Amino acid sequence: MDEFTSEELLEQLQQLDEQPRIEAKRASEIGKSVMQTICAFANEPGLGGGYLLLGIDEPSSVHESFTVCGVTDADTLLNTLQGNCREQFESPICVKGQVELLDGKKVIRLFVPELAPSAKPCTFKGKFDSKNKRKTGIWRRGLNGDYECSQQELEPLLLAKSGTSYEQIQLADAHWDDLDLSVIALYRTLRSKVRPYAEELQASDAEMLYALNLVRKQQDEWVPNVAGLLLMGKPLALRRLLPSVRVDYVRINGTKWVEDPEHRFATTLDLREPLLRLIPKLEATITDDLPRHFRLKEGDTQRSDEPLLPHKVIREAVVNAVMHRDYQVNQPILVVRYSNRIEIRNAGYSLKPEATLGDMGSKLRNPLIASVLYDLNFAETKGSGIRTMRRLLKQSGLAAPVFVSKVIENEFVATYLLHQLLGEEQLNWLTQFSHLHLTDDEAKALLLTREIGAIDNAGLRAITGLDTLSASQVLGRLHHQYHLIEQGGASSATYYQLAPQLQNDDQLPLFSGEAEASSEPNTSDLGTDTSDLGTDTSDLGTDTSDLNPATDTDLPEKLSQKIEQLTPKARRDKLWPVIVWLCALRPYKAEELATQLSRKETHLKHSHLNVLREQEKLIDYLYPEVINHPSQAYKTTDKGTNWLKHQGIEIE
Structure with missing residues (x-):
């Protein structure tokens, strides 16, 4: 420092x-x-x-x-x-x-x-x-x-x-039979295309995986480590041994995470496969769900319909998420397709400082996984992937990607706008502020806030290259001097949204490419593999159709009695079951819980809600993607529901 x-x-x-x-x-x-x-x-x-x-x-x-x-x-x-x-x-x-x-x-x-x-x-x-x-x-x-x-x-x-990295760990109940032999054969096929006479291809399956450091011998059996399971494990083995290792693909109509509680998601898809199959499948899912542009390259006699995002950008985005994810965190990768952008969220902050993202050289959280993906040409070598994405997006006339690395939250967010940030429609919208003589950085901050619903210091740094203090000063001017944005949250979780008078303005027209798309996005596959999402969507939020505050009469009688019995200095063993029980009935805002429990909101959050969420994992945010969302609330996790059962509390 x-x-x-x-x-x-x-x-x-x-x-x-x-x-x-x-x-x-x-x-x-x-x-x-x-x-x-x-x-x-x-x-x-x-x-x-x-x-x-x-x-x-x-x-x-x-x-x-x-x-x-x-x-x-x-x-x-x-x-x-x-x-x-x-x-x-x-x-x-x-x-x-x-x-x-x-x-x-x-x-x-x-x-x-x-x-x-x-x-x-x-x-x-x-x-x-x-x-x-x-x-x-x-x-x-x-x-x-x-x-x-x-x-x-x-x-x-x-x-x-x-x-030792987590990918090298051998889980207690893992066995050789948990590996998918067809995926091992797929590795051989893909590797032979890159290097037909690679040394490991001449060995048996077990010896080849040992050379790749994906298995080790325990007594008389070859046992895969976490990296081996992730790359080549059977889907059922992944479900059993690594239940949170999946990708949740969500399609939302509009530009906000929740616009209509009655129709939360337009499309959902749960992908749980070994990485060698998952990467091309997720890449195809994203590609098929994008509008396509008509293009006739010079010298060609036939038209081609190409997705808005270049294929190589999509491949790099997917590979970055799975290769650099922190697999020790029980949080699936979340891919959200909005009408104007794609957001990919994965656990694990960038080991490289944000300012050096795109520079040559890479720091690897999962070197074993990275080595295999490099050998198969899935990933760019020497850390050149981000630089390649920026170049290709610029050539396609699209805005540069926005990368936000959150060290404390241990999360990385990549946002890919499906249009140019300073396109014709956006510049027309900015003309209403011409009398303010906004700087380029202020204009970008205002536009990004409008596009994605909120902006924070890290997001502004990502699109402008400003340092932390300069970015804060830009946001401060837009907030205090021009009154164009409003602040939410506090301290490290501060964010800004458009001021109310601008939020009521008509939304920017969708990027012209969507209107000119030659055909509707192909989403035929997305309705066929969603059986898991009816029972395992804890990370995607809950139905908010009944988010309106409940009255005391709506609560179960036993819960009401427990609330009445709480003393001002009630210990955690008395207070925590009540909090988790309430949040299991419906999402509760912090101020609602404070009122319901006759507590000060600040003390309740610091001493109880934060501990229950961050350390005990019994509750979670309703909107994990925007920590200080204006409608932020707490919901009970699956772990919290099981914990209540051990307390003798059954949620109807």
């Missing part, structure tokens, strides 16, 4: 929408909160460490922004802090601290480096408790600050420490 002065850090705290790498505290003494933040910065993968600024008051009813309060006896505090970093952790942390003057008051600026994988996890001495699964003594950085991670959240750190 670049060196920042205390003044620069304070400026970012006051102006930026997201500060996952900066934490400010009053810190009249070096207590638990300060040390937990240091532990979290040192542990969080991909964050690159973070800054701690001591002597700063957080926003309050008195001050709307961060203000300098200063620290007394700064040298003593800094010495205490340095000593704690040497003595309180199992392995010392080397932090860089300095006392500086800010607004005439002394503050402490501290940089905490991210530890190398071999040195993680950073843990407090004597805190690990194998009996209490919730107490690990290991802190990580989350959307809402620091939190003590669970045993499950500890696993990625331990795997990285051992030098």
Whole structure:
């Protein structure tokens, strides 16, 4: 991380929408909160460490922004802090601290480096408790600050420490019979087309997969690892061993995730196949669902109907999602086809910084899977795929893709607009703001907000190349100075939508290509393979047709009794079943839950809802794709429903 002065850090705290790498505290003494933040910065993968600024008051009813309060006896505090970093952790942390003057008051600026994988996890001495699964003594950085991670959240750190990636793990119930012999034969066919005399093709199936590092011998049996199952496993084996490894393809009429609760999705398709079959199948699904353009190339005598997105762009988009996905996260890949764009969401932030996406060279989360896909020419080598996509889209007259990598949320979102962002229709719409003399970056921000419904700092950086602070200033001008967008959410989850007077404006005409399409999108296949979606759509949201607030009389009698019995200081074992039960009946907004349970919304979210969602996985967002959606609510997950059953609660 670049060196920042205390003044620069304070400026970012006051102006930026997201500060996952900066934490400010009053810190009249070096207590638990300060040390937990240091532990979290040192542990969080991909964050690159973070800054701690001591002597700063957080926003309050008195001050709307961060203000300098200063620290007394700064040298003593800094010495205490340095000593704690040497003595309180199992392995010392080397932090860089300095006392500086800010607004005439002394503050402490501290940089905490991210530890190398071999040195993680950073843990407090004597805190690990194998009996209490919730107490690990290991802190990580989350959307809402620091939190003590669970045993499950500890696993990625331990795997990285051992030098083992998740794809190399052999699952307990995996066997050679879980591999599909026809897919192994498919690999041989595809590989022979690229390199007919490849060495591994001369070996037996088991020896070939061993050479590819996809199987290992246990006793007398060759057993596939996770990579082997993902690439060549039988669909039923994938369902049994890796139930969340699938792709959910969703077709929506319109430009918003939910426009008509009665008709949530126009088309849904569940794809659960080994990657060697999944990639071409998903590519074909996307291609067949795109409008086609009439083209007659120079020298040709026959017309050709080509999809709006070039074939190679679709291939790269699909391969990037499956190759760089974090398979340890139980979250299917989500492909959403809107009328004006395609969005692909997969777990796993980019290991390359956003600013270097498209540069030569790549960092691989799943090197075994990547190696096989490279050998079969599914993937571009040397990290050139994104650069190729940008070039092809430009040649086709389309907008560059928008890539947003979210480290804290551990998610990567790729958006492909199906028209030029600054096309004729869009420029005509912008003429109504000509008197404001918007800059190019402000115009792009406004148009992208209109196209996809919302924009955040990361999304604006993706289409403009601005740095974080500059992007925040652009959004700030559109919000505070021109009043063209409105802010939603807070801190790291801030987003912006068009102001109400612009939201009521007619939607931009669909890109001209859709009107000129030579034929309707071919979706004949999409109705034939959706049997799973009736029972396994937890990640796609729930029916919102009854999202209107329920009254107390609508609740089951036993639930109403439990709510009445809650005391102001009710413990989690009393409160959590009520929350999960309520969210199992229908999606509940945070403010609705706070009213129903007579709690303060802020405390309820921080101490209960965030823990139930992020750590326990008993509830989830109704709109996971836009965390601070204006209609955001919580719904109970399948795990939450099963948990209620163990509590003796059956949901009718």
